[in-house]
Amino acid sequence: MTDDLKGIKGSVKTAFFLALKDIFKDKKVTCLVVLMIAFSFVNLMFFTSFNYGMTNTMQDEMINTISSHLSIEPEADDTYLQNVKSTEKKLNLISGITASSPHIDKHASITYKGKTINTKVVGLTPSKEEEVTLVPQKIKIGEFLSDRDANEIVLGKVLVKNKMPDEDDWGFGEFAKNALDVEVGENVVVTYDNGVSREYHVKGIIDAGMGPDFNAYVTTKEIEDVYNQKDEATQILVRLYDRDSADEYRLLIMQQGIRGDVKTWMDKAEFIEKITASMGIITGVMTYIGLLTVAATIAIIVYINTTHKRRLIGVLKAIGSKDITVLLMFLTEACIFSLFGIALGIVLMNLISVYFSYNPMITPIGEIYPEVQLNLVLITFRTILIAAVISGFYPAWNAAKQNIIRSIWGE
Amino acid sequence: MDDGFIRTESLKKTYLMGKVEVSALRGVDITVHEGEFVALMGPSGSGKSTMLNQVGLLDTPTSGCIYIDNENTSTMKENKRVELRLNKFGFIFQFFSLFMELSTLENVMLPMMLSGEPKKECKDRAIELLDIVELYDRQNHMPSELSGGQQQRVAIARSLMNRPKLILADEPTANLDSKASVEIIELFKRLNRETGVTLLMVTHEEELGKLADRIIWLRDGKIDVEKQFVSLETEELRVINPISA
Structure with missing residues (x-):
């Protein structure tokens, strides 16, 4: 050295x-x-x-309450996705996709004892939704819908006045002001944006902590009946085995010739x-x-x-x-x-x-x-x-x- | 021709104390031969410690030259000066300059560790030196467990670690009682006799200075010629060491 x-x-x-x-x-x-x-x-x-x-x-x-892993939405010029049943079949054939759930969204106002609140009413099939999001599990009071329900509605907690003694108001701003003083088991009247009014029995109140709290839920069958619509959807939510491969499956879905704008949860998570x-x-x-x-x-x-x-x-x-x-x-x-x-x-x-x-x-x-x-x-x-x-x-x-x-x- | 192991030529050192220039050394010429034990003496402010610091390359002179082993140190780079301090010089200070967090043995080992020698060799050499300074049984003690005289002996052992050719001691007995002081000087003399190491010691105690081979007297930054003459006469009467200049 x-x-x-x-x-x-x-x-x-x-x-x-x-x-x-x-x-x-x-x-x-x-x-x-x-x-x-x-x-x-x-x-x-x-x-x-x-x-x-x-x-x-x-x-x-x-992911668990709004977007799932992928969502197929109508393209810019379209209001609805068409041929939903055929799309679902195609989706179910793709390995790695565990389930899909079409939603059909409508605007409506809900009235109870003279008080009205405007909201979005989502039509879905509960058995399919269970496979795709956790919304059905987010029930705070009462129960979620079942596939056969026709005159039942589930309300997001923001639409309803809080009656839980240990909690603050559920809503805020306009929502708190207009919140319905309704309880599970009582009836409300829903007026859809096509003018049709129907009375529903409140089956449950949802507390999802996010978007679903602002919505009301009925079955797809009910919405189709109100609007006389068939085989259409506002969006189809898709669940994957692996959320990290959402980009890959987006391409796969597009390659299957499925018409629609496929968005990953990452796109929706931008906010x-x-x-x-x-x-x-x-x-x-x-x-x-x-x-x-x-x-x-x-x-x-x-x-x-x-x-x-x-x-x-x-x-x-x-x-x-x-x-x-x-x-x-x-x-x-x-x-x-x-x-x-x-x-x-x-x-x-x-x-x-x-x-x-x-x-x-x-x-x-x-x-x-x-x-x-x-x-x-x-x-x-x-x-x-x-x-x-x-x-x-x-x-x-x-x-x-x-x-x-x-x-x-x-x- | 024997030019001496240490030789200074017109050595000057000026300090700035605030705005005032103070001449600590005003052209000092000394020669110290290899193997000599020389005491630097003089009153306070005579420049003896400054002289020692210049020779020990702890400081740089304002002008003049210092030759160590015939090498002009004024042209040396800092690295070379550090190397000389590490390998050719051993330093002993008036305060007990030991690292309190190190044991006696570790304090002694330090210079050889700095040289990059293997730990085993450092330890063996340190034990050997602690034996020489009669502190073999205190090797695992901490400095705080030693008396002032013992601490100074540890410092002496440390100064010998790298087998230096020159030991520079700045008032090594200043903080010791008279018995311990004599013991230290006796140790210096023994080391000087047995190992041939050159010793340059600053002291203000004449009795201790007289134990050296030769005394160099300083006054006001210069050699005190008058005192030097008287001292030389005394030296000649004592005939301690024939090598003295």
Whole structure:
């Protein structure tokens, strides 16, 4: 080994050795610093992972209550999809598609005891819907429709005045003002946009946390009867085995010659992306502030450390240590503090994650819990480590460049 | 021709204290031969520590030259100066300059570790030196568990780790009682005699200085010629070491 290489090895090994010795000299201080970095790590992870969790919850809720994995809608010039039964047969022949459910949407007003509320009435076949969305399972009071129901209706909770003592108003704005004071088992009158009025028995109230809460549901058979329509639909929802292959199946459906505009859940989730992107900006600002806190703390720790060790830095340099050894020593300390802090932070974040998986945050859009993604852990890990090196560099460099005599005399 | 292991020529050092220029050294010429034990003495502010720092390459002179082993250090790059400090010099300071988080053994090992030597060799050499300074049984003690004299002996062992040719000691006994001070100087003399290492020691205690082979007196940043003459006469009477200049 050449003398130069030997010298470099000696510098690196000594820097590492002194850093480790210094870290474990005062265990209480080390624990506090590590704890502080761990909390900073959790701080950086927490909001972002909640944002991920919220995005996922919103996507899941949207898929389970509004869009399913794919939806076939009429092309721009058409109002309805035609030949729905034949389309369903074609869809059922495609391997990987588990079910489909045609919807026929109409505008109507619902009246109860002189109060009227305008809404969308969705006609669907309950047995098919069960295979495609979770809407039938989202019943809060009463029951969902069955295929043979003719004069039954299910109302979204926003259309109805809340009578649950422990909950706030279900609706808001105009909806809260016009909400019907109706209960399951009572009758309402629905006036469709073609002028036909029918009386329905309220079979259930839906609480889906999203779009379905604003709708009313009757059977397809009923809508077809009211509008004298056959084999038509406003959209056909399609369920896949694997939601991630939605793009692939979109192409497959188009290749089958099925007429319509095929949209994936990702297309429909654009608004969620926008919401989470906005949240991401806020989270990003909080992250930067958190990161600045970490960086400042590490810089202060290294600075205080170099100030306390001023004389020994001088001695170390006097006995033949290179500047790089001193620099490496303090940077290694900053990195080791950070590594321990990050490790503890990962443990804490996982504990928080486990806690929230058992006690999720209940929100109007569903249950939200932080989602700790490996990618996010790696990014936060890298960010804190880089912040540690950058923020520790200046005070460490200053220490390394100190005049030997002045350092020895503690000036 | 023997030019000496250390030779300074017209060595000057000027400091700025605020806006005032202070001349700590005003053209000092000294020669120290290999294997000599020389004490630098003088009153406070005479420039003895500044002189030691210049010779030890801890600082750079304002003008003049320092030759170490016939090599002009004023033209040396910083890397080379660091290498000299690590491999040819050993330093002992007046305060107990040990790393408190390191054991006695680890403190002694430090210079050899910096040289990149394997840990086993560092440890063996450190134990050997702790034995020489009579602290073999204290190798796993922390500095805080040692007396001032013992700590200074650890610093001496550390200064010898890389088998230096020159040991520079800046008032090594300043913080020790008289018994410990004599022990340290006796240790220096023994090391000087047994290993042939050159010793340049700053002290303000004349009794200790007299234990060296030769005293170089400084006053106001210059050689104190008058005192040097008296000292030389005393030296000649004592006939301690025939190598003295």
